[in-house]
Amino acid sequence: MDWDRMKHEVAKGRGATLxxxxRFESAVRERIDDGWSAADEELPPFRTTVTVERAKSVIQRHDSPDLPLDHTLNAYRGCEHGCIYCYARPSHGYLNLSPGLDFETRLFAKPDAPKLLRAELAKPSYRCSPIALGSNTDPYQPIEREWKITRQILEVLAECRHPLSIVTKSALIERDLDLLAQLAQDGLVQVFISVTTLNAELARKLEPRAVSPRRRLQAIERLNLAGVPCGVMVAPVIPFLTDTEMENVLQAAYDHGARSTAYTLLRxxxxxxxxxxxxxxxxxPLKAEHVMSRLREMRGGxxxxxxxxxRFTGNGLFSQLLSRRFDLACERLGFNRGQLALDTTRFIKPNRHGQRNLF
Structure with a gap:
């Protein structure tokens, strides 16, 4: 790739520069100067729009051997955090939208998700298995403040005593401490806060609309102080950009109460x-080729x-070194010494029509 010839531009507060x-589009659109506008005229800012999606079901099931939970639930499509590394970006192509700026500006919400969840949990054939929130897009991204779909999903799960895990990089999760603490008392919830870097300037470019690393560490501390087990997800690790910070991120998270952790290599x-x-x-631009070269070494060329x-850890010498560094840091600090098992025995099947059971 000729790095000097690439055309790119930065939209304030957005991650994608393209x-x-x-891959499913049949047409290609390109911006051109038709001579009618000034050469230095700025494009209008990208506004966030939210479209209601009428889903038929909300629990997704998979059989991936390298994921800990086989049931996932996503209340939204797209994510306003705008993380440039988000592996979910290509999913916007299924909607005939761009994985670039569309992914972080043209969002979809599922307001019927709590009702659909209740109906699925009430089916005679349903067997309780922990549900992962945040597997594709962040359940606490900024639009959750207005839509409150994640909050309503938690209310259903708490009522049914259903176990769940949450991965987020948002401090908005603190809003739901009442429900999370209630679930934690019975071993029904595990939270991971994602911390990619401690460098605030780098974070603003990688994750432009996510809260600062410092604020995420505070969220880890507040969740654990409230009795909600909250670990740290060091993800993704990016060669030459964030890989040198792994031990520092783990140390900072441990100092704020995290006792469980995991990491993933950039995908x-x-x-x-x-x-x-x-x-x-x-x-x-000066690091670009170095980053991609090292990544190819860790991805079998x-x-x-x-x-x-x-896919989560890579292979080859540098991947082995990264894994060894992670293991040594965890051993030194005391991470992952007690594995939390989410309790599936307390599940109470809900009434399909939203009414509580009498007995």
């Missing part, structure tokens, strides 16, 4: 490869490795 077509599926490379050329067992 508005590319998804670049489908269109995300081009989006991330353009972002690198825009913000870190490819820019992305979709294989189970290696």
């Amino acid at each position: 508005q590319i077509e998804g 670049l599926p489908y269109e995300l490869k081009d989006l991330f490379k353009d972002w690198l050329a825009t913000h870190y 490819r820019e992305n490795d979709p294989e189970f067992g290696t």
Whole structure:
């Protein structure tokens, strides 16, 4: 790739520097200067829009051997945090939208999710298994303040005594401490806060609308003080950008009460490869080729490795070194010494019509 020739631009408060077509698009759109506007005229800002999605079901099931939970639930499509590395970006292509700026500005909400969840839990065939919130997009992204869908989902799960896990990078989760503390008393919830870097300037470019790393550490502390087990997800690890911070992130999280942790190596599926490379050329042109070269070394010569067992950690010498560093830091600090098992025996099947059972 010719890094010097790439055309890119930065929209304030947005992550993607490129508005590319998804792989299912049949047409290609390109902005041109038709001579009628001033050369230095700025484009209008990208506004966030939210469209209601009428889903038929909300619990997704998968059989991936390298994921701890087989049931997931996403209240939203797209994510306003705008993280340039988000592996969910290509999913916007299924909606005939761009994995670039569309993913972080044209969002979809599922207001019927709590009702649909209740109906699915009430089915005679349903067997309780922990549900993961935040597997695709952040359940506490900024629009949750207005829509409150995640809050309503938690209310259903708390009423049914259903176990769940949450992954987020938002301090908005503190709003729901009342429900989370209630669930935690019976071993029904596990939370992970994602911390990619402690460098505030880098975080603003990587995750432009997410809260600062410092605020995430405060959220870890407040959740644990409230009795809600909250660990840290060091993700994604990006060669030459964030990999040197791994031990510092773990130390800071431990100091704020985290006792469980995991990490993942940067993944670049489908269109995300081009989006991330353009972002690198825009913000870190001198490091761009080094980052991609090292990533290919850790991905068996490819820019992305979709294989189970290696897609989260990579392979080769540098991946082994990263894994060893992580293990040594965890051993030194005392992470992952007690594995939390979410309790599935307390589940109470709800009444399908939203009424509480008499007995």
